[in-house]
Each structure stands twice: as C-alpha cells, then as structure tokens.
Amino acid sequence: MARLAALCLAAALFQGNEDPIGKLKAPQVLAKTQPAWAKKKGCNLLVDITSSLLAAELRGVEKAEYAGKLLRDFVVLKGSAEIYGRGAEKLVKQDNAYVEPRKAGTKLNRLAVIARNPALVVAELFRFGGGATFGADEKVGDVDCRIVETAADERSVFEQVKEVTGGLKSLDAYYIKDMSAITDRKKSTSTYKVWLSRTDLLPAKLEWTLTIVVNKKAIPFGADEVPDQFEASYVFLFTKYDTNLDVEIPPAVKQKFGAP
Numbered sequence: 300m301a302r303l304a305a306l307c308l309a310a311a312l313f314q315g316n317e318d319p320i321g322k323l324k325a326p327q328v329l330a331k332t333q334p335a336w337a338k339k340k341g342c343n344l345l346v347d348i349t350s351s352l353l354a355a356e357l358r359g360v361e362k363a364e365y366a367g368k369l370l371r372d373f374v375v376l377k378g379s380a381e382i383y384g385r386g387a388e389k390l391v392k393q394d395n396a397y398v399e400p401r402k403a404g405t406k407l408n409r410l411a412v413i414a415r416n417p418a419l420v421v422a423e424l425f426r427f428g429g430g431a432t433f434g435a436d437e438k439v440g441d442v443d444c445r446i447v448e449t450a451a452d453e454r455s456v457f458e459q460v461k462e463v464t465g466g467l468k469s470l471d472a473y474y475i476k477d478m479s480a481i482t483d484r485k486k487s488t489s490t491y492k493v494w495l496s497r498t499d500l501l502p503a504k505l506e507w508t509l510t511i512v513v514n515k516k517a518i519p520f521g522a523d524e525v526p527d528q529f530e531a532s533y534v535f536l537f538t539k540y541d542t543n544l545d546v547e548i549p550p551a552v553k554q555k556f557g558a559p
Contacts, residue, residue, distance in 0.1 A: 319500050325447050329428035332500045336421065339501070341370035341559075343539040344417065346378075350531040352464065353409050358526055363410055368546050369537075370559035372418040375546050380410040383548070385556040387419060387462060397551045401466040408468045415463065417535045420507045424491045427451050437494060439503040439536070444494035451489035457482065459489055460511055463531055473518065478511055478529070486512035487528075505535045 320328055346365040353361040365378035376382040381392035390397040391411035393404060400411035427449045434446030451459065457479055464470065465477040475481065487510055494504040511529040515522040548559065 318497055320445055320495075320497060325431035325433045325449075326428050328445070328447060328495065328500065329425055329431050329449075332495060332502070333425045333428075335500050336425075336502070339540050341368060341541065341544045342537045343367075343543060344369050344374070344376070345536040345538070346376060346414075346417070347534040348413060348531065350413060351526065351529050352413050352467065352469075352531055355406075355469075357469065357524070357529075363414070365414075368544055369417055370544060370546070372416065373556065373559035374416045374418065375548075375559075376414060380407055380414070382411055382414050383552045383556065384414075384416045386416065388556070389414065389416075390552055390555060392549075397549060397555070401468075405468055408466070412466050413463060413531060415507075415533065417505070417537075420491070420505060420533065420535065421502065423451060423455070423489075423507075424449065424493055424502075424505065427455075427491065434492065436497075439494045440538075442494075442503045443497045444503050445497055446492060446494055448490070448492045450491065453484055456487050456489045456509070457484055459509055460487065463509060464511075473521065473525075478513075481514050481517040481525075483512040483514040501540060502535075502537050504537070505533075507533045507535075 319331065344367045346367065348363040349360065351357060351360050353363055363379035365376035367374060367376040372386050374384045383390050383397065389400055389411055391400055391403050391407050393407055400408055403411055431447050431449040434448050437444055437446060460482050461477045461479045470476065470478065490508050492506040493502050496503050509531045513525055513527055518525060546559065
C-alpha cells in the first residue's frame, strides 16, 4: 500500500513538472493560453512604444515609456503621460483634468492616441492564433519561455490603423482624420510576437508592430513630405500576475469608466 502511494505521488509530481507545451502546435498552445490568461485578475506592466507617430515631425522617431497595471480590461499607465483606459476608450491627465485624447494638447494628444490598451492586443493575439507559428526558446528575466508569432488579417490591420491614428492633431494639416485614408491595405502589416512561460503558459512579454505603408496617390498635396511608411512598435512586459494590483483611481476616471 505504501509503495502504491509513493508511486502515485511520484506520478503526480512528474505530471506537475510536465511541459504544458509538449508536442502541441502553436495554435493549440495559444488556445490553452487564452483561458489561463482569462483566469487572472491582472498583472503589472512595463510598456515601451517607439514610433514616428509620436514625433512632432513626421520623419522623426520618438519613444514613450510607462509602468502600470492591467486589471482585466482596465489599464493604468504612468510615465511619459498618465493614461487610464477601459477597452479602446482612454483618458489622459492634462494639468489637473482628465481628458479624451482628441481634446489634449499636441504632445499629450500624440502620447494618448498612440497608446493602446494591452488587453486589446492580447485579445487580438488569441483571435489570430489560427495562423500562429513557433519561434525560439528564450528567457524573459528568469522565466523560460517559448516564442509564438502570428499576424492580423488585412481588414483588422485597416481597423488598427484607424484606432492608432484616429484623432492625431498632426494629421490636421493634411485634412485627414486618420491614416486609413492614405494606407496601402495590401502592404501594411500587423504582427505579434509573444513569449509564453513554459510553466503556466502566461505571456511574459509581447511585441506588437504595426507597419503602415503609405499610398502616396491618396494624399491630396504635400505627398513628398510624407514618409513611405510609418511603424509603431510596442513592447509589453507582464509581471506579478494577481500580485500588487492596488491602484488609486481618480474620481473623474472612475466616473467615466467605473471601478477596475
């Protein structure tokens, strides 16, 4: 009896240490990651965004950096700006007020418009998981990870361009409200690269890159002043799942979005 109990314990320990990825294909791994992600209340974040869309001059490249928390679909980012969001809606702190990106001053307008809620990016990763492929094995800090890569479809790329550039005041000079009007839909791309923990399948790092190829023929004037393409590169680091998630929400933000 004791020997049987020992064998059962050994089997349980072996099963607990088993690689959850095993011989699964990349789409199957993302299918297993989705419920694991959904069970979590939230995590801590580090976010880096690099893009010419952040620059005062369209041909320049600037960077925004944030630390924050993601609570389900509610995100708090503090760094280059102070941004709160639920889903695709956002508020940015300007002086002592919290305003929609389109109402913010020029620099804050760029920072707030370009910033994306990582909950949306992760949801897209799962949505486009059917075409996923494996990359290499790499570590993120001390977490052993497997890389999975995928890409958005053409229609979704077009919608992402509208979201990421909609309301940019720097486009007013070209009499366009977002860059979808001058986007080459066939050549523009949206790619995802995620580092999944080999222990629990949770994302440790996610890179999302939106490349907007410009259709110069669609620009009514000043086409020579506009670069051939724009790239917005996002790097999300996810740490401390379900730990240290307390956050103070300003009353004006809570009135707009409710509690996290």
